[in-house]
Amino acid sequence: MNNPLPHALRALTPNVHAWLPDGHATWGLANCVVVTGRKAGSGAALLVDTPYTADMTRRLQDLIGGIGAAEGAAPEVRTVVNTHGNGDHSYGNGLFPGAEIIATDANGKHLCAEPAPAELAALIALSDPESALGAYMRRHFGRYGDFGGVSVVHPTRTFSGEVDLDVDGVAVRLIEVGPAHTAGDLIVHLPEEGVVCAGDVVFNEDHPVHWAGPLESVHRACLRILECDPRVVVPGHGPVMTPAEVGRYADYLLGLRAAVHRGHAAGRPLPVLAAELIADDPYPRWGLAERMAILAAVEYRALDGETEPPDLVGLVGFAAGFAHRREAAAADGSGSGG
Ligand SMILES: [Zn+2]
Numbered sequence: 403m404n405n406p407l408p409h410a411l412r413a414l415t416p417n418v419h420a421w422l423p424d425g426h427a428t429w430g431l432a433n434c435v436v437v438t439g440r441k442a443g444s445g446a447a448l449l450v451d452t453p454y455t456a457d458m459t460r461r462l463q464d465l466i467g468g469i470g471a472a473e474g475a476a477p478e479v480r481t482v483v484n485t486h487g488n489g490d491h492s493y494g495n496g497l498f499p500g501a502e503i504i505a506t507d508a509n510g511k512h513l514c515a516e517p518a519p520a521e522l523a524a525l526i527a528l529s530d531p532e533s534a535l536g537a538y539m540r541r542h543f544g545r546y547g548d549f550g551g552v553s554v555v556h557p558t559r560t561f562s563g564e565v566d567l568d569v570d571g572v573a574v575r576l577i578e579v580g581p582a583h584t585a586g587d588l589i590v591h592l593p594e595e596g597v598v599c600a601g602d603v604v605f606n607e608d609h610p611v612h613w614a615g616p617l618e619s620v621h622r623a624c625l626r627i628l629e630c631d632p633r634v635v636v637p638g639h640g641p642v643m644t645p646a647e648v649g650r651y652a653d654y655l656l657g658l659r660a661a662v663h664r665g666h667a668a669g670r671p672l673p674v675l676a677a678e679l680i681a682d683d684p685y686p687r688w689g690l691a692e693r694m695a696i697l698a699a700v701e702y703r704a705l706d707g708e709t710e711p712p713d714l715v716g717l718v719g720f721a722a723g724f725a726h727r728r729e730a731a732a733a734d735g736s737g738s739g740g
Contacts, residue, residue: 485602
């Protein structure tokens with residue numbers, strides 16, 4: 403992956419443009435979606451999610467500025483919607499001063515668990531590069547530098563359930579679907595455009611990671627997306643999808659859930675089960691198979707009745723160990739992963 407950032411926004415409809423970085427097999431390069439109004443010259447825009455760094459956010463802002471160039475009215479982002487509280491969907495919030503920032507009430511619960519930009523930068527810089535976690539953090543997060551210029555900017559408006567908005571004639575419905583990927587997920591339904599922005603309830607072409615779960619809840623959130631009967635689904639990461647592709651992804655989650663539950667019922671220790679799941683990877687072309695270890699850990703937590711917020715860094719460290727062992731095995735040609 404040389405330069406993974408898009409040179410142009412992709413028009414999904416005349417009023418909906420997507421920022422789709424090439425984030426395959428790595429972390430943090432999330433999709434954003436810009437909704438512009440129908441009234442010529444009004445220039446109002448709504449942005450679904452903000453990028454991880456100030457540089458990426460400014461680059462997106464430049465592209466948004468070009469949307470209305472032909473009409474001479476550059477859109478102004480007056481509303482930011484955060485699908486959830488992970489930094490790769492919200493750290494750029496502060497670069498939209500004056501915009502209303504909308505998320506679910508429960509989004510705040512996740513923000514308690516999410517490292518702030520400075521903490522994340524320190525974790526990358528101060529971790530032992532020889533350790534599995536240190537190597538993993540550098541590989542997947544090193545590109546983002548020191549996260550200078552961004553900070554945690556909380557929503558200015560929160561809700562539970564559903565909220566209807568109007569972007570100068572374009573209907574926007576926010577639908578709470580969490581807890582699923584995190585405690586406070588929402589999806590964005592644009593009914594007249596035939597688009598749903600799924601946030602990280604849905605990943606495409608990478609193994610998914612889900613912090614809150616359990617997988618049954620993520621599956622239910624996928625079904626809610628399909629109930630919207632969209633033409634196009636924008637996942638949190640990866641290329642845009644058809645509803646049929648989202649349906650297959652939802653089926654995969656249920657199958658994985660069943661395998662984890664069987665392992666739990668049989669008393670399999672979590673590291674053993676995680677290694678088995680990764681070794682039997684049903685989608686070897688997807689990136690980041692080690693994320694299955696996180697999904698298994700989160701599911702075990704639910705089965706064990708644990709309700710404390712997840713230790714995100716600890717979970718990434720658990721996954722990093724599997725990635726490290728797989729790479730070591732590949733390097734010495736023994737071929738046995740996990
Ligand atoms: Zn994400």
